[in-house]
Amino acid sequence: MEPAVTPEEDLSPLDLLRAELEQQIKDGTLQLPLLPNVAQEVLQLCSDDDTDASDLSDLIHRDQALASHVLRIANSPAYMARTEITSLRQAVARLGTAAISEIALAISLRGEIFDVPGYQKDITYIWRHSLGSALWGKTIGRELDKEAETAFLCGLLHHIGKPIVLHSMIKLSRAKEMEIKVADMRAMIDFHHTGVGILVADAWRLPLPVAAAIAHYYSYEDCEEYADLAMVTHCADLLATHLLDPGVMPEERVRASPVITDLHISDDQLDELFARREEINEWVESMVI
Numbered sequence: 001m002e003p004a005v006t007p008e009e010d011l012s013p014l015d016l017l018r019a020e021l022e023q024q025i026k027d028g029t030l031q032l033p034l035l036p037n038v039a040q041e042v043l044q045l046c047s048d049d050d051t052d053a054s055d056l057s058d059l060i061h062r063d064q065a066l067a068s069h070v071l072r073i074a075n076s077p078a079y080m081a082r083t084e085i086t087s088l089r090q091a092v093a094r095l096g097t098a099a100i101s102e103i104a105l106a107i108s109l110r111g112e113i114f115d116v117p118g119y120q121k122d123i124t125y126i127w128r129h130s131l132g133s134a135l136w137g138k139t140i141g142r143e144l145d146k147e148a149e150t151a152f153l154c155g156l157l158h159h160i161g162k163p164i165v166l167h168s169m170i171k172l173s174r175a176k177e178m179e180i181k182v183a184d185m186r187a188m189i190d191f192h193h194t195g196v197g198i199l200v201a202d203a204w205r206l207p208l209p210v211a212a213a214i215a216h217y218y219s220y221e222d223c224e225e226y227a228d229l230a231m232v233t234h235c236a237d238l239l240a241t242h243l244l245d246p247g248v249m250p251e252e253r254v255r256a257s258p259v260i261t262d263l264h265i266s267d268d269q270l271d272e273l274f275a276r277r278e279e280i281n282e283w284v285e286s287m288v289i
Contacts, residue, residue: 013178018188020172021165025195030168032196035204038063038108046101046149047207056097057088060104069107070100076286078279098149106131106156106287114163116170122186124288125244126162131284132240133158133233139276140232140239143269147209147229154213154233155240157206161197161214165189168196194218220259228263235259239273243281 011019024030041059045051060067067088074091075084079099085091092100114127137155141148166189173180194215201211209226213233216223220230238257241249254260255270265273 013176014180014184017169017172017176017178017180021168021188021192024168025192025199028199030164030196030199031171032164032200032203033113033167036108036111036113038066039105040204042101042105042108043207046098051097053089053092053097056100056104057092060088060100065111066104066107070103073103073107073286074100076282078283078286102134102149102152102156103287105153106134109156109160110287113160116163116166118170119166119185122182122189123163123166126159128244128284128288129237129240130156130159131287132243132280133236135280135283136236136239136243136273137232139273139280140235140263140265143273144232144263144265146232150207150209151229151232151236153207153210154217154229155236157201157210158197158214158217158233158237159193160200161193161195162189164196164200165192220262231259231263235263235265243277243284 021030038059042056045055045059060070070088071085071091073079074095079095085094088100110127114123114130116123133155134152135155137151138148140146141151166185169180169185169188197214198211200206201214206214209229212223212226213230216227216230217233217237220227220234223230235257238249238254238259242251242254251274260270
């Protein structure tokens with residue numbers, strides 16, 4: 001027996017908005033932002049084994065605002081520069097191509113995707129959480145001998161659907177001249193961000209491991225390929241929540257999570273991860289612009 005369909009006239013304005021968003025996600029018609037040009041080029045450089053310091057510094061130099069931010073972050077306490085870094089080539093030489101690529105990628109995403117006037121508190125939390133997940137992912141990847149650089153990207157992008165859901169709901173609500181309560185908006189972001197993230201991964205042609213982490217970080221047991229990176233991203237997500245809001249995600253809850261066992265993280269390794277909280281928090285703070 002087919003389930004009864006609720007007549008549209010019986011739906012609340014909020015339910016109508018939710019239904020319209022769900023239909024756009026299902027049909028693949030949701031308007032998605034383009035991957036920022038700098039982010040796209042950084043990803044291409046990272047995948048090219050022949051990339052050198054001059055290629056990366058030349059790319060960043062084309063955007064003076066980006067270049068300024070990269071130098072500021074390279075000189076921040078998070079990177080413990082013993083003497084001032086005054087040029088991009090010097091920054092790449094000191095910190096390495098991978099580190100500068102991560103900074104440039106994060107900044108380019110922050111400027112164009114994570115910018116939602118009127119929702120600064122929520123978008124800043126999402127951004128900080130994404131940054132924290134990125135560095136926790138890289139740290140776990142190194143500790144467990146996984147693909148640390150890919151784990152960084154998985155963590156950075158696993159919540160990419162959240163700001164896009166927020167943008168979409170604001171656009172839909174304005175078109176219908178209605179206000180959405182913050183609690184309702186947050187509920188829709190949490191419920192729909194994975195579906196939107198999957199669309200983004202396809203539209204941006206993100207690496208397959210990153211797409212898998214976006215789709216399965218929460219239910220990594222359903223991930224057929226790249227399950228290890230989905231697990232690392234799940235663990236990084238928990239640690240990022242703990243870093244930002246230990247009241248919601250206390251240390252004991254992280255330690256008791258099944259993903260710790262599934263990743264074969266020993267008690268000593270977990271102690272070492274928790275010992276790096278201050279270091280990771282400094283990095284997150286350095287990236288908040």
